[in-house]
Amino acid sequence: MPRRPARATLTPMKIATFNINGIKARINALPDWLDEAQPDVALLQEIKSVDEAFPREIFEDRGYQVETHGQKGFNGVAILSKLPLEDVTRGLPGDDTDEQARWIEATVMGEVPVRVCGLYLPNGNPAPGPKYDYKLSWMKRLETRANQLLSLEEPALMAGDYNVIPSAIDAARPDAWRDDALFRPETREAFRRIVNLGFTEAFRACNQLPEQYSFWDYQAGAFQRNDGIRIDHFLLTPQCADLLTDCQIDAFARAREKPSDHVPVWVDLAA
């Protein structure tokens, strides 16, 4: 991780990503984690709710501005922010026929403004097949947006559930995932293509240890056996990476009452 200390004049900004697997099902676990972790910004995926049904008061009462991009039953993303948000946009550009709610952007107005993009990348199983084709085409659109963000030369990040296991070290049993849409070579190649444009993958910039996961299946005691995968990521532009001071996974959230199958991942930025 960057050794340079945070600039003393700037307050740390904690930005988290969390696939909550349904806001209705996480109506207690999410507020409990927010109260404990105190992120300034939380990017949420799989709210599985239309905008009108999202319980925004729970979060507004805690001082968060709430911006949602929902749909009925599946998918859906949101941003909670204690700092003002500007220029909120919804939907990943590049395909007007795509009706799935998987992308939301806003500028967080801290001392240093940071453009944040919350994403829920398609799962893609079964692969090969139309769902996998959709995943790869979505990643191509993501690459286009990533290039646009880089060209601004400003602090920006893209974070969320990428549904990508970047490397074998990021799975407890990589061989079990070889043919899966989350780990197929084309998936990893598409992810690398984006990272290699010039992004910093925040977790691996801070931590090279194995057995660091952000998802465990609900079945067969996967969490208890730490049979997990790391699929929730932060990609930072160079100007954002300059602000990075820490990135951690709140694995403890998986041991709580009625947990999501994902846990929060967060960065600290000197912004």
Next chain:
DNA sequence: ATGACAATCAGAGATTGA
């Protein structure tokens, strides 16, 4: 080899997820 688990919509069981 299969199912195991959870959530949603709907109001049973199919679909989706990873």
